[in-house]
Amino acid sequence: MVDSAYGPLSPFAAMPASAGTGEGVVAGEREGLGIARITARNRQLAALEQLVHKRLHLALPAGPRRMRSGDLAAAGVGPECWLMTCESAGNAFAAGLRDSIGGHAAVVDLSDAYVMLRLAGARVREALAKLVPVDLHERSFQVDDVAQTVAEHMAVTLWRLEDTGRGEAAFELSVGRSFAQSLYRAVHDSAAEFGFVFETR
Amino acid sequence: MRIECPFCGERDHSEFAYLGDAGCARPAPGAADAQARFVEAVYLRENPAGAHRELWYHEFGCRSWVQVTRDTRTHEILEVRLAGASAAP
Incomplete structure (x- = not known):
């Protein structure tokens, strides 16, 4: 082995980077947090x-x-x-x-214990509505509101970010690192009908 | 059934784990009749048809223990408060 520098490896590297057509939900990993x-x-x-x-x-x-x-x-x-x-x-x-x-x-x-996904897009609420039993309507769940709840049996912590420049809702979701691929799969499947894209930097 | 968590707000009961009777105090283990009292505390519980104080754990939420007063006939939640040192008895 000549390469002795072990860098961090994204748990999402091997996951399908898109589903469906369009960009109803755009995801990205929050790295280095x-x-x-x-x-x-x-x-x-x-x-x-x-x-x-x-x-x-x-x-x-x-x-x-x-x-x-x-x-x-x-x-x-x-x-x-x-x-x-x-x-x-x-x-x-x-x-x-x-x-x-x-x-x-x-x-x-908990920097290494949690993985955080940023989700944004015109259809992000509809995709999340299938995953979490919390009302994420813009009046009910406002910018900087926080919820800890459950998505497909996984304990998730989520909060709402400021809307994107295009006026679309944005959220961050975190789960324990060992659930990262399960959460990704859940989001991917839920968002597929709206068009799902995972952006890597 | 939905429980109004004092921290998180109203959530489905599936986010909570049920422990049981909140009014059950642990007997003094050194007392002369400790065995009889432990039998009573562990096995002989009230089973009221009506208001029941019970402990729930908000496992998939804020991870707080909460004391819930629930009507066992209708599942109506009458009161929820945080359990533990900061809560009033």
Whole structure:
């Protein structure tokens, strides 16, 4: 073996990149994302909120909502518990968080544990309606709303992004990495009738 | 049956796992009549036709334990609150 540099391998590399005709649903993988779950330590919620606000310039949302600040975002995924993401930060993100807020929160690095798909398109709601038992209508599920639910027996976390430049809805879905291909297959099959395209960078 | 999760909002009961009676306190293991009390706590449960307080786990949601008051005749959900230390007794 001459190649000693092992790079990350997308779980979607071997999956069919399109289905049907058209581009009703366009998918892409969110790569290089730093992902960490933070949980307030016992009776330290107020102190954690203050610290996060001071050091990360982010107000932790109280319910299933997502707050963004630059490359950073925090999604409420349970009482006193958030899923934080940072663009292109990888595993260093959780390590940095542990240094800055670890006194008031348990920080778990999930960058390699979760896979995240970004879905957008004119028919994305119709495709997702077949997968998740949550009302994703634009009035019911607004930008930065967060839901943890189940899609084909897989626990998924999803949130709504700002609409695309073409005014189409956009969402991000994450599952445990070992479910990545199952989720992809579910989305692929659900979106096939609307035209499904997976874009690689 | 749909359960109004205090964190996630209204969700189908299939997202939850059922544990059972929420009013069942663990007896003191050191008490003289501990065995009789454990038999009562483990096996001899009320089976009310009406309001029943029970514990559910929102496994496919926010992973919180919730205390649900459910009418066992109609499955009407009368009250849902977070279980655990932060919840009122």
